[in-house]
Amino acid sequence: MTLTAKNWQTEAALRMLRNNLDPAVAERPEDLVVYGGSGKAARNQASYDAIVRCLTTLENDETLLVQSGKPVGVLRTHEWAPRVLIANSNLVGDWATWPEFRRLEAMGLTMYGQMTAGSWIYIGTQGILQGTYETFAAVAEKRFGGTLAGTLTVTAGLGGMGGAQPLAVTMNDGVALVVECDPARAQRRLETRYLDELASDVDDAIARVTEAKKRRVPLSVGVIGNAAEVLPELLRRGVEVDIVTDQTSAHDPLAYLPIGVDVADWHDYAAAKPDEFTDRSRESMAAHVDAMLGFLDRGAEVFDYGNSLRSEAKAGGCERAFDYPGFVPAYIRPLFCEGKGPFRWAALSGDPADIAATDRAVLELFPENESLARWIRMAGERVAFQGLPARICWLGYGERHLAGLRFNEMVERGELKAPVVIGRDHLDAGSVASPYRETEAMADGSDAIADWPLLNALVNTASGATWVSIHHGGGVGMGRSIHAGQVCVADGTPLAAQKLERVLTNDPGMGVLRHVDAGYERAAEVADERGVRIPMREQ
Ligand code: NAD
Numbered sequence: 109m110t111l112t113a114k115n116w117q118t119e120a121a122l123r124m125l126r127n128n129l130d131p132a133v134a135e136r137p138e139d140l141v142v143y144g145g146s147g148k149a150a151r152n153q154a155s156y157d158a159i160v161r162c163l164t165t166l167e168n169d170e171t172l173l174v175q176s177g178k179p180v181g182v183l184r185t186h187e188w189a190p191r192v193l194i195a196n197s198n199l200v201g202d203w204a205t206w207p208e209f210r211r212l213e214a215m216g217l218t219m220y221g222q223m224t225a226g227s228w229i230y231i232g233t234q235g236i237l238q239g240t241y242e243t244f245a246a247v248a249e250k251r252f253g254g255t256l257a258g259t260l261t262v263t264a265g266l267g268g269m270g271g272a273q274p275l276a277v278t279m280n281d282g283v284a285l286v287v288e289c290d291p292a293r294a295q296r297r298l299e300t301r302y303l304d305e306l307a308s309d310v311d312d313a314i315a316r317v318t319e320a321k322k323r324r325v326p327l328s329v330g331v332i333g334n335a336a337e338v339l340p341e342l343l344r345r346g347v348e349v350d351i352v353t354d355q356t357s358a359h360d361p362l363a364y365l366p367i368g369v370d371v372a373d374w375h376d377y378a379a380a381k382p383d384e385f386t387d388r389s390r391e392s393m394a395a396h397v398d399a400m401l402g403f404l405d406r407g408a409e410v411f412d413y414g415n416s417l418r419s420e421a422k423a424g425g426c427e428r429a430f431d432y433p434g435f436v437p438a439y440i441r442p443l444f445c446e447g448k449g450p451f452r453w454a455a456l457s458g459d460p461a462d463i464a465a466t467d468r469a470v471l472e473l474f475p476e477n478e479s480l481a482r483w484i485r486m487a488g489e490r491v492a493f494q495g496l497p498a499r500i501c502w503l504g505y506g507e508r509h510l511a512g513l514r515f516n517e518m519v520e521r522g523e524l525k526a527p528v529v530i531g532r533d534h535l536d537a538g539s540v541a542s543p544y545r546e547t548e549a550m551a552d553g554s555d556a557i558a559d560w561p562l563l564n565a566l567v568n569t570a571s572g573a574t575w576v577s578i579h580h581g582g583g584v585g586m587g588r589s590i591h592a593g594q595v596c597v598a599d600g601t602p603l604a605a606q607k608l609e610r611v612l613t614n615d616p617g618m619g620v621l622r623h624v625d626a627g628y629e630r631a632a633e634v635a636d637e638r639g640v641r642i643p644m645r646e647q
Contacts, residue, residue, distance in 0.1 A: 109457065109526050113164050116456075116527045116599035117191050117574050122163040123456050123496065124228040124529055124595070125149060129156075133232050133495035135268050140177075142230050143268030144583060145363035147222025151177030166191060177219040177226055188607065190569055194577035196221025197586075204580065204587040206360070210382065220581060227577035227593040229531035231454055232494030233302060234487070236269040239450055239535070240276035241483060242502060243413075246439035247351060248280050251409050256282025258324040259350040260317055262342060262403070263413075264288065264335035264396075269583075270355030271297045274328030278304065279486055282351075283320045284328040285313055285342075287335045289365045294330045300492045304328045310338060314347055321348070336367050336392035339399035352403045352410045353435075358393055358417035359585035361386040367395065390424030397421035397429050404432050411435045414535075414545040416584045437549040444546075445623045445631035447505030447616030449536035453515065453598075454498035457526035463497040464488065465523060469514050470501065504537075505620050506638045509612035512598060516608055519600030529574075530608070531595035534582060537619020539564040542582070542589035551627045558590040564618045565592035571614045572596070572607030 113119040127133060128149040134142045140156060142149050150156035155178040162172045162179050171185040174194040197220050199209060212218045224230040248256045259282045263273050266288040274297065277284035286303065288294045297303035304327055307313035313331040320327035331338065335356060342349065357363035362378040366388035369377060378385045397417060404410040410432040412418050422429040436444075443449070455462035467484050474480055480501055487499065503511060511530075518524045532539075540546040543555035565578045573594040582589050596611050598604055620640045623631035635642050 114166065115168050117168060117597050118163050118166045120456055120527065120529045120595075120597040120599075121192050121228060121575055122160065124454065125159065125163070127454070127495045128225060128228050128230050130495040133230065142222065142225035144222040144225060145357040145360045146220045147225030148177055148219045149225055149228060151219040152216070155179060163192075176217070176221065187603070188572050190573050190576045192575035193569070194221075194227055194575065196226040196577065196579040198578065198580040198590075199586070206586045207382075209581075209586045221577070221579045223534035223579060223582045223591060223593065224531075226579060227534070227595070228575070229452070229529070229593065229595050231452055231496070231498035231500065233268060233271045233300070234491050234494070234498060235450070235452060235500055235533060237272040237276055237302075237491065238483065238487070238500040238502060239533070240272045241279050242443070243435050243439055244276050244280045244282070245479070247409055247411075248282075250439070252350070256280040256351075257326075258321060259283065260285065260321045260348065261351040261353070262287075262339065262349045263353045263355060264339070265355035265357070265415075266293045266297045266303065266330060267355070267357060271300075271302050273353075273355060274304065274330070275302045275490065278326040278328050279490070281326045283317050283326065285317045286328065286330050287333050287338045288330055289332065289334050290371050291332050294332060297330065300494070301490070303330050306330045306332075310341060314342070314345070318347070334365055334367055334392070336396040339396055340402075343399045343402040349403050349408050352400050352408050353413045354396070354400070354417050355413050355415055356417070358415045358420050359583055359588075361389040361393075361420055364389040364393060364420070366392040390420050392424070393417055393421040394424035394426035394429075397426045401426075401428055401431060411438050412544070414583050416544055416588060419544060419588075434545055434548040436546050441623075441628070442630060443502065443504070444537040444619050445628045446634050447537050447619040448502050449504075449616065449619060450500055450533045451503040451508050451511065451530070452498060452500040452532055453528050453530045454496045455524065455526065455528055456496065457524065458496055459525050460493060460497040462524045462526070462528070463493075463499050465518065466515055466528065467499060469518065470511060473510055473514060474503075474507065503616075505613070505616040505634060505640065508616055509609050512596065512608035512612040513605055516598040516600055516605050519598055527597055527599040529595055529597050530612070531593065532615075534577075534579060534591035534593045537616060538622040539593065539615070539618065540582075540589060540591040542584055542591065544584050544588055546589075552625075554626055560618070560622050561590050561592040564615070565594075567614050567618060568592070568594035568611055571610040573611045
């Protein structure tokens with residue numbers, strides 16, 4: 109396979125940057141926007157071109173520095189050092205607000221990196237599909253006897269992340285009604301088979317989902333409309349809803365469509381009058397959340413899906429917005445205590461057969477893990493790849509490095525056609541401080557302590573990751589989170605094996621020790637069983 113760069117480590121970064129902006133992957137590649145409202149891969153076209161130029165010429169003892177999507181330096185380091193170090197959207201505490209961020213962005217000084225957009229490891233909607241599948245499986249376990257069969261989930265948003273919701277619900281055998289205001293977004297999810305059907309209007313949607321719920325057959329139905337109008341309408345009509353959540357881009361008030369604004373006027377209006385637009389979208393979010401609370405009061409399982417809808421609705425006047433929990437404390441934290449989180453990989457060959465081979469390897473490595481096996485099989489059958497073929501599954505401490513080493517061996521033996529990149533979302537066990545999401549309601553009250561993601565980035569840098577990033581804002585918006593990411597390359601060399609073993613042990617290890625520190629018993633058990641050293645527990 110011909111390389112454009114000088115080695116596979118930098119070739120990997122180059123291919124993943126390009127992949128993030130592949131029209132089959134990115135939401136708005138012409139603006140360098142990958143997903144999540146305004147999450148970008150590079151600050152502007154000139155920066156993108158310069159990053160490509162640097163990655164093409166970078167030596168294996170050099171490191172490229174990227175400051176909010178702009179390449180700002182190439183430094184001499186060593187071969188264990190990351191080839192790229194990235195910092196995106198970081199602002200000093202008191203300045204970390206949307207108006208200040210936008211002012212600086214308009215001056216060309218920064219960009220919004222989201223999580224995997226600015227750190228070049230977005231793999232399309234599949235990335236969130238696994239997390240969403242896990243979350244709905246946990247909801248099923250908690251409230252509905254282990255299956256969503258015969259239940260109706262109402263949610264909104266069919267964008268890059270939110271588009272995973274309908275398939276995650278049907279994979280758990282449930283029925284989903286998803287409200288989306290932009291017909292083009294809904295159409296795209298139909299084409300990629302994440303959404304089964306599009307209803308012609310709310311009446312049609314209600315008829316279809318009610319019938320499917322009654323017959324206990326999995327079905328997802330999209331409907332075009334504004335969530336802040338459709339949800340109150342469903343409540344008024346007394347539709348029997350079992351689960352309610354939301355994945356509109358509520359973290360950024362300019363990316364949430366207010367009631368009474370046409371999709372066609374949206375972006376011009378938001379750009380021309382951001383303050384007025386923000387007030388209107390927050391008011392609409394308050395109406396949206398009021399309806400969600402109405403369903404909560406009727407006994408539905410309601411949760412926030414990490415998009416800051418509750419805080420924005422509160423700013424819009426909804427006093428009870430925080431009456432329902434975020435999904436992490438409700439369902440995910442026990443997994444974080446085991447260092448479990450979204451482990452993902454992409455085949456740099458572009459050949460789906462490489463992912464099929466790695467799928468088989470994962471099934472062989474963890475034969476006792478039934479839910480993992482169920483996911484890998486269903487994903488193989490039902491997930492359409494976007495851009496480079498990729499796979500995601502949740503693995504924990506003591507597991508991830510086994511997969512990494514196996515993939516590296518497969519590359520070495522020629523069982524795969526090219527190297528594989530291994531990375532993760534920033535949403536992981538020990539890599540985020542985000543009081544409305546990953547660290548909401550920590551047992552010791554340490555929700556806003558942001559030393560952990562910084563230590564995580566330093567640990568991954570010290571352990572041999574190929575690129576490492578520190579971002580601010582991510583999925584919940586400015587002022588609300590700090591998070592870190594890492595990507596390693598399994599290029600089949602002995603050096604890669606050494607790096608993979610360290611990074612893929614230490615990175616989830618941060619999740620275990622962060623939760624031990626916060627006082628979680630399960631994390632302490634995992635540390636004891638699997639040998640994670642915690643100084644304050646040693647005599
Ligand atoms: P996106 O911008 O690609 O999609 C958002 C969708 O919401 C768009 O299609 C938009 O048309 C639609 N929308 C906006 N206002 C609406 C309204 N009033 N009614 C109906 N539809 C409306 O964003 P995304 O990548 O899908 O992310 C969605 C949200 O989830 C973001 O806030 C993101 O930060 C957050 N997020 C959560 C997680 C998680 O772990 N749960 C992970 C990543 C991102």
